[in-house]
Amino acid sequence: MFRSTQLLLLTAAGLAAAPSASAQFTATFVAKSRMFASATYSSTGTQTAEIPILSDLAPGRSAVASNGVIASVSAGLTIDSTTVRATITDSGAGRYVTSGTGGSSRNGPHSTLLTLFAPRPTAATLRITHSQQSDRGAFGTAAVDLGDDGSFEFQGSATPTQDFAVTITPQGLLVSTTTSGSATATSTSRYVSYQSDLTIEVLPPDTCQFFSEGAACGPSLDGRNGFDETIVLTATGATPGAQGVVLLGLQRTSSPLPGTSCLLLVRPVIAAPISFRSDGSFELALTLPPSRPLAIPSQVLEARSPLASSNGVTIFCR
Numbered sequence: 004m005f006r007s008t009q010l011l012l013l014t015a016a017g018l019a020a021a022p023s024a025s026a027q028f029t030a031t032f033v034a035k036s037r038m039f040a041s042a043t044y045s046s047t048g049t050q051t052a053e054i055p056i057l058s059d060l061a062p063g064r065s066a067v068a069s070n071g072v073i074a075s076v077s078a079g080l081t082i083d084s085t086t087v088r089a090t091i092t093d094s095g096a097g098r099y100v101t102s103g104t105g106g107s108s109r110n111g112p113h114s115t116l117l118t119l120f121a122p123r124p125t126a127a128t129l130r131i132t133h134s135q136q137s138d139r140g141a142f143g144t145a146a147v148d149l150g151d152d153g154s155f156e157f158q159g160s161a162t163p164t165q166d167f168a169v170t171i172t173p174q175g176l177l178v179s180t181t182t183s184g185s186a187t188a189t190s191t192s193r194y195v196s197y198q199s200d201l202t203i204e205v206l207p208p209d210t211c212q213f214f215s216e217g218a219a220c221g222p223s224l225d226g227r228n229g230f231d232e233t234i235v236l237t238a239t240g241a242t243p244g245a246q247g248v249v250l251l252g253l254q255r256t257s258s259p260l261p262g263t264s265c266l267l268l269v270r271p272v273i274a275a276p277i278s279f280r281s282d283g284s285f286e287l288a289l290t291l292p293p294s295r296p297l298a299i300p301s302q303v304l305e306a307r308s309p310l311a312s313s314n315g316v317t318i319f320c321r
Contacts, residue, residue, distance in 0.1 A: 028087050028121055028171065028205060032060040032080040035114035035179060040095065044071030044106040054078070060089075060115060072096045072186070074108035078115060087205040089117045089178075093143050096196040097186035110143075111183035116151065117203060119178065121171040125230055128206040129167045129178070133159025135199040141186035143199020151177035159201065168208065178203060210234070210291065211320040216255065216300075220265035221311025222247070222283070224303050226318055232291045234320070238303045238313060241279040247305045249275050249287055255300045255317070260310050268315035269302045279305070295320050 038054040052066035054076065065077035074095035081088045095108030133145040145159035149167060157165055169176060180201060188195045211234050213226035222241040229235050236249060250271040258267045279285050285303075297320050303313040 030087050031118045034058040035116040038076050038113040040068045040074035040076045040110045042068040042070035042072050042074045042108045045104045072098050072106035072108050089203045091182050091201045093184040094198040095186045097188035099188035099193050107187040109185045115180045117178040119171045119176045124172045126208045129169045130204045131157045132164045132202045137197035138195035140192050141195040141197035143184035143197050145182045145201040148179040151179040214317045216315040217268045219314040221305045222313040224313035224316050233288050236287045239284045241283040241305045243281050243283045245279045247277050249277050250302045252300050263309035265312040269300045
């Protein structure tokens, strides 16, 4: 059994001192090398479009070569209250007309440098994903170097999606990418194309897991991890603007609520009043105590007639 002091630490610190579970990241995103796309056609030669070296990619940049076939490269950066997301897309096509006639395309290899900053050392998950749609005779490649030290921790051809535990600091975390692609058609394939997308996303660390239990008889409750040792309980589907209570306990139960077929699924130690938004949702950020592991059953009640209850969610944190 987990000590009640752990629960009190969790709720008292969270309710009083965790108004947000987001981290205020900033980032720079530049072309580490000249980024180019080239389209070659038998009758007109090669046309090349490029994004110059050291170009700022954050606003979104692209280069397109069109010459019987098309080749393009684009990159951009999105920063909001919950994440940072950088994307690089290479695409191209090849066409076979007759022997010695037709077109092909090539992208790169070219490199970018993403630098992530946080106002204080912040644990995070760096999710790297490489997805591509390609025909036989066409392909895209992607590799990522965490730390920009010459060692590639991610190879898209080996693992399409991979998570890395990182710490983002005021000094910055360097993330270097190298991508490329090409498309060449043959008398058999005639026309081939590819699109290769590399995405780098900053997510909260996977500190806690959230297990749904029982059926909702009113709002639906869920949870997610936040940054800076926080978690967030979220509910949807309540009456807009209604009042309610979030329950946190040490043990699960299954007891009928008076005057309704809904169930109480938590033996509460803490009951905190909440107000649902105009869309029937709410969020509550809680700061995690340093003493772990811990398991906390939770539930939300909506004050209406008859009383309504959510599903239960047990929060397990390592």
